[in-house]
Structure formats: C-alpha cells, structure tokens
Amino acid sequence: MAITDYFIRYLQRRDTLSAEDLSRLRALRTENETFAPGEVIVPVDRIAQRSCMMLRGLSARSHQLVGRPEERVITALHVPGDFVDLHGFVLAGLEHSVVAVGPVEVEFVSHDQLIDITENFPHLTRLLWMATLIDAAVHRQWLVAAASLRSSAHLAHLLCEIYTRLNAVGAAGDHRFSLPLLQRELADILGYSPIHVNRAVRDLRDRGMITWSGADVKILDWTGLSGLARFDATYLDMEQMSR
Amino acid sequence: MAITDYFIRYLQRRDTLSAEDLSRLRALRTENETFAPGEVIVPVDRIAQRSCMMLRGLSARSHQLVGRPEERVITALHVPGDFVDLHGFVLAGLEHSVVAVGPVEVEFVSHDQLIDITENFPHLTRLLWMATLIDAAVHRQWLVAAASLRSSAHLAHLLCEIYTRLNAVGAAGDHRFSLPLLQRELADILGYSPIHVNRAVRDLRDRGMITWSGADVKILDWTGLSGLARFDATYLDMEQMSR
DNA sequence: AAGAAAGACTAACATTCATTAATCGCAGGC
DNA sequence: GCCTGCGATTAATGAATGTTAGTCTTTCTT
Missing domain, CATH: 2.60.120.10 (Jelly Rolls)
Structure with a gap:
C-alpha cells in the first residue's frame, strides 16, 4: 500500500x-x-x-x-x-x-x-x-446511541460501526476483525464502568451474537447484532456523489 | 440587525x-x-x-x-x-x-x-x-458530558454551554437567558426520562444555583454551576487566530 | 517451575435512573 | 367563572448501572 x-x-x-x-x-x-x-x-x-x-x-x-x-x-x-x-x-x-x-x-x-x-x-x-x-x-x-441504547445494544452498535468502517477500507471481512481494545478502554468509550462492559460483552456472547477472544472479534449473527443496535450505516455517508 | x-x-x-x-x-x-x-x-x-x-x-x-x-x-x-x-x-x-x-x-x-x-x-x-x-x-x-456527568451536573453543563454561546453573540447577559425548552425536550437532549430531568432541575434549584420559570433561566451561582459541570469553554474555540 | 502482573471475570451491595400513576398549577377557550 | 389540556411535579417501585472486593487465567519474568 x-x-x-x-x-x-x-x-x-x-x-x-x-x-x-x-x-x-x-x-x-x-x-x-x-x-x-x-x-x-x-x-x-x-x-x-x-x-x-x-x-x-x-x-x-x-x-x-x-x-x-x-x-x-x-x-x-x-x-x-x-x-x-x-x-x-x-x-x-x-x-x-x-x-x-x-x-x-x-x-x-x-x-x-x-x-x-x-x-x-x-x-x-x-x-x-x-x-x-x-x-x-x-x-x-x-x-444517539448513548441516549437511546442500553449496555448490550450500545456495545453492539459500536461493533457494527467499527466492522462496517473496517470492511469499507478492506481491513476486515467475513464478519471478523481485530479490535485491540481493553474492556477498560471500551468503558471509556461507552461511558460505563469496566465491570458493566464485561456484563455487556458476556450478554452478547451468551446470545450467540459474537465471539471475542483477545483482540479477535467475530460477529456470528450480523442480523441479530445490527437489529439489537438498530444499526443503520447511512450516517457513514458512503454513497457516491458529486460534491 | x-x-x-x-x-x-x-x-x-x-x-x-x-x-x-x-x-x-x-x-x-x-x-x-x-x-x-x-x-x-x-x-x-x-x-x-x-x-x-x-x-x-x-x-x-x-x-x-x-x-x-x-x-x-x-x-x-x-x-x-x-x-x-x-x-x-x-x-x-x-x-x-x-x-x-x-x-x-x-x-x-x-x-x-x-x-x-x-x-x-x-x-x-x-x-x-x-x-x-x-x-x-x-x-x-x-x-464527554454524557459519559462522565450524572444528571444534575449534566444538565448544569448544558446550561453553562448555552449561556456561554448566547452571551458570545450578545443574545444573553447578566447570567439570564431565554430557553424555551420543555422538560420533555431536555430529556431528548440529555438522554434521561422527563421525570429524571425534573429531578435534576429541582436539584439545581434546591442548591440555589438557578431559577427557571417558563422559558426564563437565571444562573444565580455561576461558579457553583460551572464547577459542578466541570465546564471549560475552550472547546467553543472562541480565540482569535489566523486560519 | 515459581512468582508477579495484567486483564478477564464474578458476586454482593449501593446508587442512579426508568416506569407508572397520580396530583398540581397555569393558561386558553367558552 | 368554569372547564380543559398541557406541562410541571411528586411518590413508589423496579431495572440498569456503579462500586468494592475479590478470584481466575494467561503471560511474562526470573
């Protein structure tokens, strides 16, 4: 590159x-x-x-x-x-x-x-x-996510966004990506305590929506995850247009 | 004008x-x-x-x-x-x-x-x-406010910001301004329920920091309010600079 | 292999916030 | 002057989240 x-x-x-x-x-x-x-x-x-x-x-x-x-x-x-x-x-x-x-x-x-x-x-x-x-x-x-989503859905939204952005530049695919974020750092992003982030991660795992081990995230159920997060990627403005 | x-x-x-x-x-x-x-x-x-x-x-x-x-x-x-x-x-x-x-x-x-x-x-x-x-x-x-401030402090931050911005264009002064927001609309801003917004407003009133009647807001204790909100106006970028 | 450090994870309890259901107060319509 | 509607306010309860205090892995160090 x-x-x-x-x-x-x-x-x-x-x-x-x-x-x-x-x-x-x-x-x-x-x-x-x-x-x-x-x-x-x-x-x-x-x-x-x-x-x-x-x-x-x-x-x-x-x-x-x-x-x-x-x-x-x-x-x-x-x-x-x-x-x-x-x-x-x-x-x-x-x-x-x-x-x-x-x-x-x-x-x-x-x-x-x-x-x-x-x-x-x-x-x-x-x-x-x-x-x-x-x-x-x-x-x-x-x-919007902070105001309208509870912990698991809020985390789900972040994962959907990051995957979409990584995928858009070819840095992720097949619903897998590397996310070297500590749970403490996730807490700084989502505005929760690290313990609550842990609960949210466990919840998404228990629902069978993701696996997350070390820095490796895999989205097992994109439909479920993006539905939970009410994720709609249009805000990323990825349409062709003359500006 | x-x-x-x-x-x-x-x-x-x-x-x-x-x-x-x-x-x-x-x-x-x-x-x-x-x-x-x-x-x-x-x-x-x-x-x-x-x-x-x-x-x-x-x-x-x-x-x-x-x-x-x-x-x-x-x-x-x-x-x-x-x-x-x-x-x-x-x-x-x-x-x-x-x-x-x-x-x-x-x-x-x-x-x-x-x-x-x-x-x-x-x-x-x-x-x-x-x-x-x-x-x-x-x-x-x-x-930052949503992630780090609890209800009263969060509301206080919003009030400090709006007053600072209104004051900067001469649309407010003397720590008074008009804010025609319903508590329901405040809830849509802060990400709380309208009832919880009401508690926050009452709390700031009880502390003697503001009065708020109808659309008329008066900040009685700017030092206390901005301290509670940890408000620092530098993010509004109001410094003279050649760009 | 033992020890140490860091991060993930869990449990118990406290606080913050949401929900539901009322009441209160004021302004507009008649 | 009364009714009505809307928004503000309060109370009671439950759910979501924070705090404290750990344990459990894994990995790195020695």
Whole structure:
C-alpha cells in the first residue's frame, strides 16, 4: 500500500477524483511513523503543524477530565484511511489527544501542504471538509446511541460501526476483525464502568451474537447484532456523489 | 440587525475577515423565513439546495429513532449566529432534521453561492469549515458530558454551554437567558426520562444555583454551576487566530 | 517451575435512573 | 367563572448501572 492510498480509497468511495485531484494527493510529502499501544500520537492543546492519516491499527481521541486526571473519555475511534486530526488544521488547538490503541502506523501531512490544497484545489478542499463532517456524523450517532441504547445494544452498535468502517477500507471481512481494545478502554468509550462492559460483552456472547477472544472479534449473527443496535450505516455517508 | 450580521460576528470573534471576505459575505442573497415552535426547518434525508443561519430563537437537530417513531434524540442546539446545517452543503443528505424550539427566524443561503465561495475565497472557505468543526467539538463535549456527568451536573453543563454561546453573540447577559425548552425536550437532549430531568432541575434549584420559570433561566451561582459541570469553554474555540 | 502482573471475570451491595400513576398549577377557550 | 389540556411535579417501585472486593487465567519474568 503506497503513501496515502487508503485515504484516496476513502475519498473515491464517496466522490470522483479528477486527475488533478489525484495527482495532488499523490504528490503529498508525508512522514511515516509508528507508535506502540498507549503512546500519544497527537498531544492535546498544542497548535500542530501537521495532521495524521491512519495507515494501520486503531487510534482513539482521548479527553482528559479536568480535576480527575486518572479518568478519560474516548470520543472517537479511527481506522486505516481516516484523516484523524484533520480538524487540527483549522481549529485553534485540539481539546483532546490522539492515542494509539494497539500498534499503529500513521502518515503525517504538513499543514502548509493543506493550505496549498485549500488555496488551489477547491473540489479537493470540499472532500477534506467532507471527511471531517463524516467524523461529526459519527459523533452524532454516538450521542444517539448513548441516549437511546442500553449496555448490550450500545456495545453492539459500536461493533457494527467499527466492522462496517473496517470492511469499507478492506481491513476486515467475513464478519471478523481485530479490535485491540481493553474492556477498560471500551468503558471509556461507552461511558460505563469496566465491570458493566464485561456484563455487556458476556450478554452478547451468551446470545450467540459474537465471539471475542483477545483482540479477535467475530460477529456470528450480523442480523441479530445490527437489529439489537438498530444499526443503520447511512450516517457513514458512503454513497457516491458529486460534491 | 442586517442580513448575516450575526454570522459575521461569529466569524470575527475567531479570525480577521479581509475586506474581500466581508464584502462577499455581505453580498450573499438570503431568504428570510420564520417558524413556529415544533416546525421542521430542514427535513431529514433530503439533499438540500440551501443551508440556514439562525437569526433569532433556538433550533435543534432531531434524530428520529428507527422502529420507535415517537422517540427522538436531540444532538445539537443552535443559537443566533450558528450556520445550522452548513454540513448539508457537503454531505449526501442529513441523517437528522432541524426543528424550531420556540419561535425561530432563519436565513437560507443557496448552495450555489457556497460553491462560489469555495471556488474563489479560500480563506472564507476555511472559516466556513471551522464553523462546522466547532459544531463537532460541541458534539464531542456532549459525549464527554454524557459519559462522565450524572444528571444534575449534566444538565448544569448544558446550561453553562448555552449561556456561554448566547452571551458570545450578545443574545444573553447578566447570567439570564431565554430557553424555551420543555422538560420533555431536555430529556431528548440529555438522554434521561422527563421525570429524571425534573429531578435534576429541582436539584439545581434546591442548591440555589438557578431559577427557571417558563422559558426564563437565571444562573444565580455561576461558579457553583460551572464547577459542578466541570465546564471549560475552550472547546467553543472562541480565540482569535489566523486560519 | 515459581512468582508477579495484567486483564478477564464474578458476586454482593449501593446508587442512579426508568416506569407508572397520580396530583398540581397555569393558561386558553367558552 | 368554569372547564380543559398541557406541562410541571411528586411518590413508589423496579431495572440498569456503579462500586468494592475479590478470584481466575494467561503471560511474562526470573
């Protein structure tokens, strides 16, 4: 997989890239880096000079709670092809950090190249914009899930979403995928205690919907799992459209 | 207040607008419309040809739950100056509707004018992008609040945020504001039952932190309320910065 | 092979929140 | 001035989730 190809595939799934758009993307100079589980990929609060695309593994946006330094909330997960902190290009510093979940490989793109794109490639700019808007749509869906689903269904929704996103970039198939999340980290995502997450995992297992051993997840009953979660993938905006 | 002036103030609070940017914004042709409480301003699912800016009142992004038509979740509130469904310009249809909360006045801007801006005004384009990214930051903060705060503190966080945003555009002051939300609608926002919302409101009242009668909210103890909510307004990204 | 550490898992109990069913209070219609 | 409807409020009960305190595997270390 050559540089930025995952992200190009991400875009091409949703719009047609012109020859100029494509060659501009292919001409991006990037810095490749790897991170061990738990390492900070993008620190909180600092105004960065670059943003990173996921190449391999899983990363998370982690919010430290004020006054409770040992607690955190995870507000997003990122799979290969995601332009993780693209929003850091426009905002005045991020209010969260990005950390590696499991081993991670990313590519950094300098912001001066993004400035060039926004100055000279309006269609490509709208597609970058779109990528951040899809992230926002995922945020909204997490809010809907948090407000309307109980523990097992809430967990089921997360599994359906992650599988759909991994599958969309070819990083999962046959209803199997690798999810190197600890139950403690799942708790930070879902807003439950680790013990309650354990109950939810056991419930989905007892219903025969999934197996989960180590980092290996297999969805045995997609219909049942997605029905329980009332999962509808349209919010991931994976339709072709001219933008 | 002339056309789009609220939104111009919203942008100027965060960056410097060049004379060209300003005149382009002032040249926007808009359609002014008013809505009664509960009316749909932007319907779900349809690919729109225009997006709307809030001029007066309060509106909400409302997600209908699949299979439960009487239930909904509100994932965002919008105050004057907000470019409510700007994301509809780039996404392939919205997965939520926008409804009026109390009486509302908005201005619609056609998407062909937004195309023109993205083709010819790169700095202004980045500012429009920024507006949608601030919405996303608010989504994330709501996720953090939902995961880490119990009922009273969660409600307190919402009140702190709305007051801060209203105050930033001059639509509130002296720790007073109008919030025409029913407790049932608050429940759709916070993910609680209406009864539990009532308990939270009573709790904040009993602590002497707020009064709330009809649509009139007064924060009596800002320090206490924002401390309870662990509210930190930096996520609203209200700092001046060149983007 | 023994020990240690980390994560998964379980049980018992406490707290938070949902549900159901009423009552209360206010505003509008007649 | 009374009725009516809607929303706010309260109480009682049960379900969902948190907390504390462990045990059980597995894996790594020595």
